[in-house]
Amino acid sequence: MNMAAIIQTKNLTKIYGGKVKALDNLNIEIEEGEVYGLLGPNGAGKTTTINLLVTRISPTSGTAIVNGYDIVKQSLEVRKSIGVVPQDLTTDEDLSGYENLKMVSRFYDVPNAEAEERIHKLLRMVNLEDVKNRLVRQYSGGMRKRLELIAGLVHDPKILFLDEPTLGLDVTTRTQMWKYVREIQEKLDVTIILTSHYLEEVDALANRISIIDHGKVLATGTSDELKSNLKGDIIIVAMKTDxxxxxxxxxxxxxxxxxxxxxxxxxxxxxxxxxxxKLIRFVSDNSLSVTRLTVQKPSLDDVFLEYTGKEIREEEPADMRQTMMNMRRLRR
Ligand SMILES: Nc1ncnc2c1ncn2[C@@H]1O[C@H](COP(=O)(O)OP(=O)(O)OP(=O)(O)O)[C@@H](O)[C@H]1O
Ligand SMILES: [Mg+2]
Structure with a gap:
């Protein structure tokens, strides 16, 4: 194993119910300190990958090493060394933010003094210090998400898993979350793996990205590497007539x-x-009228389209509806 790799999957495969091949011999390697993004369309296998790595489900074949532990043989050790922020909300709305964090610290047997210090540091980091004693049911959507984020960090994990961390949030709250995720990555010694439906999100947060579809890795690299691997530039020409x-x-x-x-x-x-x-000559030779002409460097959108043959914006995550329902229920 590569010395710097904190996660390494080895032909990780998951077949649900004997027929749905959700992950097909996945091999990825994540280095310590990275923010690693998993990007893929509906049903690509992103959540399955996360669920396997956090030992919520077991692989059909293959395995993975997480923080030095085998997910199949040492699932307990894996769980202790990681933090998970699942897509669905998990904090208790009848407790205050502080009480929720305290509960997590007891669950992980964090010594009291250490827990206190840690909890206050985390609350300060995401600006929840002032509302820490308020019941979670009275939190705004953004506050709640921030609490969920730090709840995964109370026991000082080496790795943090974020499954669709900003799904269903409005644009402003989303960019605010990005700021906090970056700060966490800078200030705490933690490796972050996130999945997202938002290209802008992986582009903004992840230093390396894997595009996956049908349970396989199609491409891996930094956002710039992926873009420069795309052959060709894009020219957009608006014409005067059809x-x-x-x-x-x-x-x-x-x-x-x-x-x-x-x-x-x-x-x-x-x-x-x-x-x-040449294009300008073609326009003049054919007596065409151009109203606007723009040259575009490829975006992560183009990369995604190139590798998966799909536009990510058409997608809506399968569990989006469930999340929206959860959020509505929580607001009541
Ligand atoms: N518990 C399950 N039982 C049967 N099939 C499942 C189960 N969970 C996921 N699948 C199937 O496995 C495939 C991968 O699903 P997964 O949830 O990992 O995708 P995803 O990339 O997270 O998708 P999304 O972006 O919609 O959240 C899909 O075809 C899905 O229908
Ligand atoms: Mg998913």
């Missing part, structure tokens, strides 16, 4: 041409610097 747009669709220098809105075409070209002069 006829002009139809002509541009047939531009011979494009590897790929797609509609991208009304009278607008998205051209994928080998190299935009070389292609632009």
């Amino acid at each position: 006829e002009d747009a139809a002509t541009i669709m047939k531009y011979p220098g494009a590897i790929e041409a797609k509609e991208n809105g009304p009278k607008t075409v998205r051209l994928k070209v080998q190299n935009s610097d070389e292609e632009l002069p």
